[in-house]
Amino acid sequence: MIDERKLIVVSGPSGCGKDTVVKHLMALRDDVLLSVSCTTRKPRVNEVNGVHYYFLTEEEFMRRVEADRMLEYTNYAGNYYGTPLDELEQKLVGDNIVVLIIEVKGAHNVKTRYPDSLCVFIVPPSIEALRERLKGRGTESDEEIEKRIAIAAKELDELHFYDASIKNVVAVECAQQLSDIIDEWQKKEELPKEMKGTC
């Protein structure tokens, strides 16, 4: 039996800095753990099983989907990505809070299954800032960057679905705001339909 209020979903466009924000959040408070996703894609040279992802064969991945042991899953560029329920249940013990970093469609699926979970959207300061960050990474071509910008603009349309949103200007400050929103969420007697963030 999952305590839904301990389940936090974080989404945001590629390059908005959501991974960094969540890592700072884990530094700010000891009760936050990160959910590690499963994937069928091959590990990169620096990636460690159980740290970056659980690397599964497609057979093993689909076996878990069929056994209803994936909270949500998606296919991106020919590979599956999903949130394993077993790990979530192992981590959601004591007063622990577990954060899932997943895209908008996955967030929808989690919210449908666990309506009292908290879904937070991380907003880049501006489209221009997002373009600069994606360029700064140096891993995507100009064409790929513009494609991601277009996806980001479309994702911003989904903002109304989220319980809260935070603009990420300074990552550690954004993490502090996220921490405050989590505290507020836990305290609510009855959860509101919508809780406005600072965006």
Added chain:
Amino acid sequence: MIDERKLIVVSGPSGCGKDTVVKHLMALRDDVLLSVSCTTRKPRVNEVNGVHYYFLTEEEFMRRVEADRMLEYTNYAGNYYGTPLDELEQKLVGDNIVVLIIEVKGAHNVKTRYPDSLCVFIVPPSIEALRERLKGRGTESDEEIEKRIAIAAKELDELHFYDASIKNVVAVECAQQLSDIIDEWQKKEELPKEMKGTC
């Protein structure tokens, strides 16, 4: 074969904030992973195997010690704590850097085995600040706090052994200094006997 320069040891008195500093470091840079220790003590209610510790029986722990699969280990309050070599080797792939948070004696053992590893000591701003932090936790009695302060004062005597030391006033700034020291350490053609930090 371990790349010793990718091995970072962080020590510091109880309450100096070293865990928080290392977590911020992991938010500041993607290449840093944390080593998860083994212990024979029982897990607390919120603790997850493989996240907080690897929880082992004493038989299993000693089996690994005898097989030389513990980089260092110690006994504290009747329980064993150690750094598993298997996990270290799994994480030290690609350009990854692995941080061990261990006490002074363990740091000595790592430095003896891997002389090119970087040992950094986190210094509390003052003994008074340390006392306040330990009180703020609310988990130790006044007597226990004074015992820890005495141990901390003794540990500060060991500072000369470390390659660098950083005073932790603001955790995220301390993490940035640690990150800069790591970069400097990696760049050295030949490692100096001693590299002074900002303390």
